Amino acid sequence: MKTKISIGLVLAIALVVIVFTGCEQAAQPTPTATPVTTAAPVTSIDTAEPITSSINLASSAAESTITVNTVETVKAVPDTAYVQLGVTTNGATAEEAQQQNAAQASAFLDAIMAEGVAEDDIKTSYINIYQDYENPNNYIMDNTFSVTIRDIDSVGSVIDAAVKAGANSSYSLSFDISNRDEVYIEALGKAMQSVNSKAAQVAEAGGYTIIRPLSIEEGGSSSYYDVMPAAQEMAADATGASFSTPISPGEIEVSASVNGTFVIQ
Numbered sequence: 167m168k169t170k171i172s173i174g175l176v177l178a179i180a181l182v183v184i185v186f187t188g189c190e191q192a193a194q195p196t197p198t199a200t201p202v203t204t205a206a207p208v209t210s211i212d213t214a215e216p217i218t219s220s221i222n223l224a225s226s227a228a229e230s231t232i233t234v235n236t237v238e239t240v241k242a243v244p245d246t247a248y249v250q251l252g253v254t255t256n257g258a259t260a261e262e263a264q265q266q267n268a269a270q271a272s273a274f275l276d277a278i279m280a281e282g283v284a285e286d287d288i289k290t291s292y293i294n295i296y297q298d299y300e301n302p303n304n305y306i307m308d309n310t311f312s313v314t315i316r317d318i319d320s321v322g323s324v325i326d327a328a329v330k331a332g333a334n335s336s337y338s339l340s341f342d343i344s345n346r347d348e349v350y351i352e353a354l355g356k357a358m359q360s361v362n363s364k365a366a367q368v369a370e371a372g373g374y375t376i377i378r379p380l381s382i383e384e385g386g387s388s389s390y391y392d393v394m395p396a397a398q399e400m401a402a403d404a405t406g407a408s409f410s411t412p413i414s415p416g417e418i419e420v421s422a423s424v425n426g427t428f429v430i431q
Contacts, residue, residue, distance in 0.1 A: 229429045231380055232372075234364045237423040238356035242349050244341035244415040247321045250291065251278070251328045252310030252335040260295055263307040270332030271309050277331035278313060281324045287314035310335065316344075322411040341415045350387050353422035358382070361426040374430040385423030 253270045257263030279285060291312040298304040315321050318341070325336055343349060361382070369376050 229380075230374070230431065231427050231429055232365060232368055232374070233425065233427045234361055234368055235385065235423065235425050236357055236360040236364050237385075237421055238353050238360055239419045239421040240349050240353040240356070241417045241419050242343045242345075243318075244343055244418055245316070245318050246342045246344055247315040247318060247413075247415065248338075248340050248342065249313050249315065249321070249325065249336060250310055250338040251313050251325070251333045252292070252308060253333055254306065254308050254335055256298075257305050257307075258303060260297075260305045260307075263305040264295060267307040267309050270334075271311075274328040274331035274333040275311070277327040278324050281327050282317055282320055283313060283315060283324060287316065288312070308335075318415055321413045321415070325411045325413075339413075341418065343418055343420075346420065349420045350422055353387070353420050354384065354424070357422045357424040361424045365426055365428045369428070369430050377429040377431055380427040380429050382427075383425040385425050387423075388421045 251274065253267050253274065255263050255267040255270060257266055275288060278288070289312050290309070292308065292310040295305065295307040298306055313324070315324055321339075328336065362379075366376055
């Protein structure tokens with residue numbers, strides 16, 4: 167009887183051990199679950215969209231364009247003149263040359279202001295006193311002024327008055343227009359109209375149609391002076407009658423250029 171009980175008890179204990187061991191193994195995680203949680207494949211999928219967009223942009227057809235250039239010019243009569251007027255004097259000493267120069271320069275400046283030149287439109291541009299290397303006993307002084315003459319019709323009379331009063335050098339006469347910006351804007355407007363017309367003509371000649379302008383660029387401005395005469399000293403005929411210095415300002419051409427690029431189809 168005792169032997170049967172002992173065998174039964176051993177069998178019961180063994181059964182409990184087997185069940186416990188099986189439950190413990192079932193509770194442990196399976197080793198194949200770890201690779202599923204890796205993030206590398208997810209990252210690769212997330213970056214796929216920008217690559218696709220870039221490829222689409224690169225594969226899109228480029229627009230066809232034409233580029234044309236045009237230059238337009240507006241002529242204007244000058245209303246302003248610029249001239250260099252000066253005095254060159256000699257003396258046995260530097261002081262003597264300077265004193266003589268100062269007297270003649272003051273006289274001719276007063277004379278041109280009497281002709282309507284404003285004091286603010288006169289400025290010293292060059293002054294120099296030096297010993298004559300060919301004649302050491304002689305000193306030379308040059309004194310030159312930049313003069314702006316705003317009454318274009320008085321240019322000749324201003325030069326004449328300066329020479330009468332002691333000016334003995336005059337050069338670098340040039341002309342300009344006081345409303346240069348306005349004239350340039352007028353030329354630029356003509357250039358804008360011209361570039362559109364020219365683009366349409368070029369496109370039509372090639373069998374294309376203008377869709378829209380892609381870019382319009384201002385090419386810059388330039389000026390051309392029809393006449394830039396050199397000033398002349400006063401002259402006299404045999405009877406002693408004096409002649410006025412002839413001045414012809416001519417016309418000034420102000421140009422504007424435009425570059426245009428247009429989309430065509």
